[in-house]
Amino acid sequence: MSARKAISLVTAALALAFAAPSAIAADTPNPIADAKAFQKYFTTKFPKLKLEDFVNGPYSMNEDLYKQWQEKEQFPPYEFALEAGKEMFATPFKNGKTYGDCFPNKGIGIRQNYPYFDEKEGKVITLELALNRCREANGEPPVSYVKDEMASLTAYMAFTSRGKPFDIRIPDDPRALDAYQKGKEYFYTRRGQLNFSCATCHVQEPGERIRAEVLAPALGIMNALPIYRSEWSGMGTTSRRFVTCNSQTRAVPINPQDEEYRDLEYYLSYMSNGLPISGPGARP
Numbered sequence: 001m002s003a004r005k006a007i008s009l010v011t012a013a014l015a016l017a018f019a020a021p022s023a024i025a026a027d028t029p030n031p032i033a034d035a036k037a038f039q040k041y042f043t044t045k046f047p048k049l050k051l052e053d054f055v056n057g058p059y060s061m062n063e064d065l066y067k068q069w070q071e072k073e074q075f076p077p078y079e080f081a082l083e084a085g086k087e088m089f090a091t092p093f094k095n096g097k098t099y100g101d102c103f104p105n106k107g108i109g110i111r112q113n114y115p116y117f118d119e120k121e122g123k124v125i126t127l128e129l130a131l132n133r134c135r136e137a138n139g140e141p142p143v144s145y146v147k148d149e150m151a152s153l154t155a156y157m158a159f160t161s162r163g164k165p166f167d168i169r170i171p172d173d174p175r176a177l178d179a180y181q182k183g184k185e186y187f188y189t190r191r192g193q194l195n196f197s198c199a200t201c202h203v204q205e206p207g208e209r210i211r212a213e214v215l216a217p218a219l220g221i222m223n224a225l226p227i228y229r230s231e232w233s234g235m236g237t238t239s240r241r242f243v244t245c246n247s248q249t250r251a252v253p254i255n256p257q258d259e260e261y262r263d264l265e266y267y268l269s270y271m272s273n274g275l276p277i278s279g280p281g282a283r284p
C-alpha cells in the first residue's frame with residue numbers, strides 16, 4: 001500500500017470517528033442539531049432499521065433475538081408488574097387521594113413527556129422522582145427506586161403510553177439547556193477502571209456481544225423501560241439500569257435520582273424524541 005493511500009485511509013477513519021455524535025464540539029449547546037446527528041448516526045449505521053425499530057433495544061440488532069422476543073411477547077414476563085401497577089394506581093392512599101391526582105390526565109398516557117424540566121425548581125423531574133414525590137406529598141413513605149413497586153408503577157404508566165412518541169421539551173431557560181448539556185457530558189465521559197463511557201458501549205458498539213448480551217443502541221434506549229430481565233429474575237427501573245451499567249465499568253455508581261442521573265435521562269430521552277414508547281420491555 002502506498003504511503004498516500006495509507007494516509008487517506010487514516011483520514012477516512014478519522015472522519016468516521018468524528019461523524020459519531022461526540023461531546024467534542026464546545027460551542028453553545030444545540031439540542032436540535034444534536035438529536036438530528038444522533039439519529040442520523042444510528043440510521044446510517046443500521047440502514048435496514050426504521051427509526052421506530054430502535055426502541056426494541058438488543059432485539060432490533062439481531063434477527064435470532066428478534067424471533068425469540070416475539071415468542072416471548074406472547075406470554076410477557078412483565079405482565080405481573082403491569083397488573084400490580086394498575087392496582088396500585090387504582091388503590092387510594094390513606095388520605096383518600098390516588099397517584100392519578102398527582103399527574104396531568106390522571107397519569108394516563110403521559111409517560112412520553114418525562115423527564116421534563118421544572119422551571120419553578122430549576123431541575124429535571126423524572127417519572128420515578130415524580131412518583132415518589134407523589135407518595136410523600138400524600139403522607140406515604142417513598143419506595144425503592146430500583147425495583148418492585150416503582151417498576152410496577154412505571155410499567156403501568158409506560159403501557160398506557162405505548163406507541164406515543166417521546167416528546168421531551170427543553171424550555172427556553174438557560175438552566176434547562178445546562179441540565180441537557182450536563183447529561184450529554186455525563187454520557188460521553190469515560191470513567192471507572194475500564195475507562196468506558198456510556199457511549200463506548202451504546203454508541204460505538206451496539207449489536208456487539210458483551211459476554212452473553214447484545215448491546216442495545218443508545219437511540220431508543222429509554223423507550224422500553226422499565227424492563228423485565230431473566231438475570232434479575234424480575235423487573236428493573238431506569239434507575240436500576242443506570243446503576244448496573246455504571247458498575248459494569250467498575251465505576252462507583254451514584255445514587256438513583258441524583259441530579260447527574262436525572263440530567264443523563266433528560267439528554268438520552270431527548271435524543272429519542274419522535275420514537276414511540278414501547279415499555280414495559282422484556283430482556284433475555
Ligand code: HEC
Nearest residue numbers: 057058196197198201210213214215216221241245248249
Ligand atoms: C461495558 C459496556 C456498557 C457500558 C459502558 C454501559 N452499558 Fe448500558 N448496557 C450494557 C449491557 C450489557 C446492557 C444489557 C444489554 C443491552 O440491553 O444492551 C445494557 C443495557 C442498558 C440499558 C437498557 C437497554 C435495553 O433496551 O434493555 C440502558 C438504558 C443502558 N444500558 C444505559 C446505559 C448508560 C446510561 C450508561 C452510562 C452510565 C451505560 N449504559 C453504560 C453495557 C454497558
